[in-house]
Amino acid sequence: MKYALCQSCGMPLVDAIKGTNRDKSTNNEYCMHCFQNGEFTDHHLTMHKLEVKILEMAEVHNDLTLEEARQVIKILPTLKRWQMSNL
Ligand SMILES: [Zn+2]
Numbered sequence: 001m002k003y004a005l006c007q008s009c010g011m012p013l014v015d016a017i018k019g020t021n022r023d024k025s026t027n028n029e030y031c032m033h034c035f036q037n038g039e040f041t042d043h044h045l046t047m048h049k050l051e052v053k054i055l056e057m058a059e060v061h062n063d064l065t066l067e068e069a070r071q072v073i074k075i076l077p078t079l080k081r082w083q084m085s086n087l
Contacts (some may be wrong), residue, residue, distance in 0.1 A: 027080035
């Protein structure tokens with residue numbers, strides 16, 4: 001079975017990193033880095049800024065491989081957060 005992806009940053013949405021709703025319940029669409037207490041943690045985040053951040057995670061912090069980073073960047077436009085911003 002495939003993990004769901006955070007609908008903002010495209011990271012695999014495992015239980016340990018799920019975001020929270022305003023009532024402190026678990027949010028099943030976004031991770032804790034993107035979404036906390038019912039709000040996006042960074043309202044000014046754009047898809048482009050996110051791409052830069054993901055590449056940085058790969059190149060500077062080695063949180064993921066460059067290949068993984070490219071995969072994530074490729075799916076960003078299909079995620080819920082960024083589809084809404086195009087409306
Ligand atoms: Zn996220």
